Amino acid sequence: MLRTTGSTKRRARRAGRTALLACLLLPLLPLAPARAQTPADGAPAAGGGYLVGTGIADITGEAAEIGMMGYARLEQKTSGIHSRQWARAFAVAQPGGGRAVFVNTDLGMVMQGVHQEVMDRLAARFGSRYDASNVILSATHTHAGPGGFSHHLLYNLTVLGHQEKTFEAIVSGIVDAVAEADADLAPGTVKIATGELTGASVNRSLEAFRRNPAEEQARFPGAVDPAMTVLRFEQGDRPVGMVSWFASHATSMTPENTLISPDNKGYAQYRTEHDLHGVEWKDRGDFVAAFAQTNAGDMSPNLRDGGAHGPTDDEFENTEIIGGLQADKARELFEGATEVLTGPIDARQRYVDFSGVEVSGRYTPDGAVHRTCPAALGQGFTAGAEDGPGPDIVDEGELEANPLLLVAGAVVTPVPAEVRRCQAPKPVFLATGSQTPPWSPQVLPLQVVRIGSLALTAVPAEFTAASGHRVLDTVAGELGGLARHHVLAGYSNAYSGYVTTPEEYDAQHYEGASTHFGRHTLPAYQQELGRLAAALREGTPTPSAVQPPRLGGRQFTVQPGVVLDAPPVGRKFGDLKTQPAASYGRGERAEAVFYTGHPRNDLRNEDTFLEVQRYAGGAWRTVATDNDWSTVYRWKREYAAVSTATVTWTVPEDTAPGTYRIVHHGDAKDLLGRVTAFTGTSRTFTVG
Template sequence: MSPRRLLGALTVLLLLLLPVPTAAQAVASGYRVGVGIGDITGEAAEVGMLGYADPGQTTAGLASRQWARAFVVADGAGRHVAFVSAEIDFVTQAVQMEVLKRLRAKYSATYSDQNLVLTATHTHAGPGGFSEYLMWNLTTLGFEAPIFEAIVSGIVRAVDAAHAGLAPGAVKIAEGALAGANVNRSLAPFNANPAADRAKFPGAVDTRMTVLRFERGGRAVGMLSFFATHGTSMTKHNHLISADNKGYASHLVEDGAGADWARRGSFVAAFAQTSAGDMSPNLRNGGAQGPTDDEFENTRIIGRLQADRARQLFDGATEELTGAIDARGRYVDFSNVQVAERYTPDGRAHRTCPGALGQNFTAGAEDGPGPPIVEEGDLSTNPLLLVAGIVLNPTPAEVRLCQAPKDVFLGSGSQKPPWTPQVMPLQILRIGQFAIATAPGEFTIVAGERVRAAVAAELGGDVTHHLLAGYANAYAGYVTTPEEYDLQHYEGAATHFGRYTAPAYAQELAKLAAALRDGQPTPSAVQPPALPQNRFSIRPGVVLDTPPLGRSFGSVVTQPLASYARGATVRADFVTGHPNNNLRLEGTFLEVQRQNGTAWTTVSTDAEWQTTYRWKREYLGVSTAQIGWTVPADAVPGTYRIVHHGDAKSITGTIKPFSGVTRTFTITP
């Protein structure tokens, strides 16, 4: 036998002896994909809202529920990455630490501060009080344990669902542009950047949208969209919990995919942030006003623009992510980062400073102005704020010098314990040729682009898609470029760690990128502190609920009219209890029901955006619930009714549920 024939025979024999791969082994080199959703809606009445820093803006009902949406991708080697988008103003370190603790108890080391990212959509219409840092709990008069628990437990449920649903699948990516959904609300600082930076953003806006398409078994199960625009379509005058424009975009896409309230989770669509620090959805007057004078309509307009463009990209996504799944994370003390010259505009080494807020922070932004004490960009010292800051929050002279040209109002990082976090979480997730860098701040578009470019330079050519996702895992204000910082507009005054905050983020995330590229570990020299002593509240809770004389809980005060046309709004008022008695997570305060013979079918709940639930304290322990339902254009003609669910607290502290039902009404064609 010739050598060639002998080699061929031996090869055949070897192949016959090798085990045949099973179906499970055949997909082991691919991805497994899971998506999930969890209700994180906080207390719906008499709790300070987070975003506009106005103590008078307290919750008084629901325009929409708040949700956490989770996306998990795993490879055949057992490596996982998880991304969560939560409809809150920002993530706090207390939330991150508690979520990690609970997931560790369930899944051991599967999810950690290396590979699990928690981000926020940055809605300004949700309740606050879920931080252990004093600054972030001022408008809620302290820590709100029920809100903290709602957010943590909802995020965990979302991750649980995504993990349980892991199955062979694919992740595809598409990139495009969306115009008309944001404006630059801080043009003067933007224009202070070099021409090369400005040229990357025609019109001074970031129009880039990135969409990930998640599939299992060839069927689409999830969408994750990234686009920079603030969650400020709902104004500081609003008192209803709302997921704002990104929440409405999620609602449109999920409903369009058949994932209505009854099938929640069958398709999950999240609209996450990138660098939205100077990007506003309020298209008029430089970010001061929305497209119309109706904040609800503005929310729908900006949400629909994002939803429509994301669906176009989603439907056209063909590039599949393939290859390595990996992650790196590290905690960094940003109060004193030594920044190398390669990351600074003047080519010299500098350092960051302990956290501080400038006097112009009190001016607020264009879409959320503060009291008329100072104006953005005013570099003169305001004696009133100087004295108030010294009394409330004294700042050492060396910190004031380090923060220059910022005129410090509050030295938030100089207190013991600090009023705002100093030890910040940084992460990079990689899914094949796509990488997400994450950081706990609101980056302006130029600052974010510099950070993104620094990460891309380290990761190299096999990663071809890059994002920076802000509002991740914690929160420490804004991040401006040094050039923007010098003008001390609102964003610069709220850049906590001084003039070189953005270069420090670029440097530290570039280090993570290099470690990920080289397969090196990234141990943390510091860890964020736990501050359980700050979990206190001076806000009185619910004392007692009482119905008015001659009525009972659930009684209908205002009945619907006899009939309504499509597009009209049905209203019904009920005697109710305080909604904080029971947040009704994964449940509802209301149902709109249609009669089917002798049965009633629920067609809408407070999870839908056609409904509103408004709570009002009439006097003492007497309160009413006003329920509205805007009849959809495709509503089936027939007989309907509205059901209200509530809970009342007795003098003994016992909480009992109740329900009330209106008379019937008809919907006409």
């Protein structure tokens, strides 16, 4: 039985190594929030260096018949797993000082309801040790995962409502990853390295980008942000983790894909963990690698046709190409990292209602005071971006209101006249912020976390390359030299669409049309994040005057549940419909088809729907699961309550010769609602 094997074995191995350290160090660790009262002048806290810890947990949602999050296609529903989704956590603490946790999740975005529930559960488990100020929850922005985990209607519409099992898998997995990183804290160091990666992204919105001032465009040769920042986590002199930040959308997998996949960032994580530690199922987590997003709003991995198509015509190959480029560069920086982060760990956080921020002329293009607007989407939103085009109704940048969309939007969400005026030149399609409750979040978390000479600015949106750097410039200026390195952690703690520069906004391409709070959204972010940075520098508190509403009790779904599973007459669950061939060569694809139950009966988190096993030493040994990039688990409803699971394994080039078999694990529901686990095993085959 594989369930919980990875995390349980890892904890057991580390228990002996860290038990004595825990006894000595835990009394020194604060139970107060990470906003510790440390010197603001950059001097190391008393007692010296850091404690570091890593954690990883499964957050894979429902693998069949659930709408996917990202492309907003009603017909795109999950039908299996290419690779699982994970939460990877990295904790840094000072004995007697501050602490912080960065969590990278294989999600399209971190929804506000997820953030709220995770914070509640962390408070219940750790008291005041972790809170919204010192925990960053960030997303890779994969478009190949199940949706329905938001509490805001806009993000659940194309998924047929809220999906509680997926929501719970995400929340509980994130909490487990943080808890594992906390339990793993041990003396260590964090090293940082920076570099540039080209050839892994293009600007998919060039026309809008070229509206920015010439001197700003000159900061981005090729109209892309090539910056990569890598952290190397060590316990003693042993590397235990890596975080890489780089701006490129996780859209190598297309809207035609229906398999769960963490996309190119996920492939980079998988390959790096295997390359640096030879990770197998039994020891997953001994080395944890996260590939996180930054200001990727207009950065596409699809290198052809202005962001419309990947480097090849095969989406799986494209995922590996772009992920591989990121993995190679990150590995190079990781191996060369020598600069050690030292100094205080501190953080500031505040909630801001972006539906009506008064923005000082210090940040606006014309030097006058302006206000942000209640959230609204423009008609260019319906056109989609180059790597996820929508229906052919309007073109990007079309500023004249389309009558069809005008009427449709007014019927769905009537738009107040003052919202239309405020959002100009955006032709408003949906007034998501004018509803009760709002269809998209407006009270948003802003956060600045300092780890010695590194400042992480966490923002709840997709910032374009130029808009992200304007924010970083503002934060760096207000910190007054406390940090040498600055990273924008995009897609963090909530999700509120895009943020463009005012100049890009005027073009009303997809990104500008999806900038929720009007032309002065970015200046409002600069102002409010600048205030947070100044408070961190001065050591002053940042209380929130507003809090986001709690919407968990107002959810609905029209997604039918699993009623019954049944095998064909004369068959039982786990029987083979199609057996694998007698033998395969390296590079060939072994395949077995099983009669199965619905994968929504049990998500098998920290487990697997399949195993590829090799017979060696008198026993069967697992060599691949549904998390491996060499396998695919595909579910299909054949008819009525009868379904099949097709398991494929592309035999890797380094596969040892021998005897193999394919095992499928499933769960079936009977008429009384009882769910029973079963296992099916194929005949053996050889790999020569």
